[in-house]
Amino acid sequence: MKKYSVGIDLGGTKILTALVNKETGEVLATVKKKTKKDKGPKNIVRKMIESIEELFDETNIPQDEISSIGIGAAGQIDRENGIIIGAPNLDCYDLNIKEHISSRFSIPVYLGNDVEIAAMGEMAFGAAKGCDDFVCVFVGTGVGSAIVKNGSIITGATGTAGEIGHIIVDLNGRPCACGAHGCLEAYASRSAIEKRIEGALKKGRHSVILDYLESGKSITSGMIRKSIEREDELVTACVDEASEYLSGGIASIINFINPKLVVLGGGLIDAVDYFYKNTVRKARAKSLPVPASKIEFKKAALGDFSGVIGAAFLECRKL
Numbered sequence: 337m338k339k340y341s342v343g344i345d346l347g348g349t350k351i352l353t354a355l356v357n358k359e360t361g362e363v364l365a366t367v368k369k370k371t372k373k374d375k376g377p378k379n380i381v382r383k384m385i386e387s388i389e390e391l392f393d394e395t396n397i398p399q400d401e402i403s404s405i406g407i408g409a410a411g412q413i414d415r416e417n418g419i420i421i422g423a424p425n426l427d428c429y430d431l432n433i434k435e436h437i438s439s440r441f442s443i444p445v446y447l448g449n450d451v452e453i454a455a456m457g458e459m460a461f462g463a464a465k466g467c468d469d470f471v472c473v474f475v476g477t478g479v480g481s482a483i484v485k486n487g488s489i490i491t492g493a494t495g496t497a498g499e500i501g502h503i504i505v506d507l508n509g510r511p512c513a514c515g516a517h518g519c520l521e522a523y524a525s526r527s528a529i530e531k532r533i534e535g536a537l538k539k540g541r542h543s544v545i546l547d548y549l550e551s552g553k554s555i556t557s558g559m560i561r562k563s564i565e566r567e568d569e570l571v572t573a574c575v576d577e578a579s580e581y582l583s584g585g586i587a588s589i590i591n592f593i594n595p596k597l598v599v600l601g602g603g604l605i606d607a608v609d610y611f612y613k614n615t616v617r618k619a620r621a622k623s624l625p626v627p628a629s630k631i632e633f634k635k636a637a638l639g640d641f642s643g644v645i646g647a648a649f650l651e652c653r654k655l
């Protein structure tokens with residue numbers, strides 16, 4: 337078996353490309369480029385090809401020792417044909433990424449979505465190592481999740497299973513980007529917290545987060561952490577509210593799927609331990625007694641690398 341693969345995490349802000357040793361999980365080299373979606377899909381494809389070439393130059397591993405190029409993209413995808421059907425964060429629609437990359441390298445190309453590859457990475461070498469029955473929940477700009485059963489990702493009839501961000505937590509609730517009302521993502525994502533804080537600041541509430549905010553720039557997970565460390569009332573209340581909703585969503589998943597383990601990751605979980613701990617405590621309290629007594633929670637362990645490591649394993653996925 338060829339032991340190396342290229343993993344690409346194609347996100348709305350950056351394209352992270354890595355050469356991964358699949359036996360050890362070691363990331364041998366990485367190339368990071370800004371996505372700049374406003375320059376169009378062709379530019380994204382060009383940057384991906386350049387990144388792969390740079391990796392090969394840097395590591396000197398011959399192409400015939402590389403078994404696959406795995407790509408995880410943030411959006412709706414057609415796994416079988418390697419097409420990005422619709423990715424608003426990338427401004428890519430009906431983009432046959434497999435064809436574009438295959439035309440340049442004679443290595444098999446596989447496409448997955450961003451949460452799926454992160455879950456595969458955590459399963460191979462991270463928090464879910466040794467567990468074949470778990471759910472990953474990632475909280476950042478949005479809220480995404482992946483369901484793993486018997487070691488395989490559950491993709492569903494149309495390939496869209498695991499959209500925890502769009503389970504409805506308030507029937508008459510806030511509008512969501514998907515068109516529905518009251519979706520979890522509109523309450524528990526970093527963007528949702530950001531909107532709450534900004535709304536309160538506009539109304540004249542005071543917060544120490546103003547010490548970190550530059551005009552025109554958005555609130556980051558790091559700013560949220562620092563404000564909580566300084567016991568800021570407003571930021572703490574907004575994070576508590578998000579945690580209340582997120583834990584409700586996770587408890588629903590625990591009751592519905594009954595997994596062995598829930599792995600929590602993403603920018604907000606990574607940066608704000610207070611948010612992670614509160615969410616875990618509340619999710620257990622809100623779950624039914626039997627699953628609550630057994631369920632395990634872990635923080636994602638591979639950070640930024642979970643996606644590229646998981647993408648390197650897309651070739652092993654059964655469609």
Ligand SMILES: [Zn+2]
Binds near residue numbers: 513516521
């Ligand atoms: Zn929604």
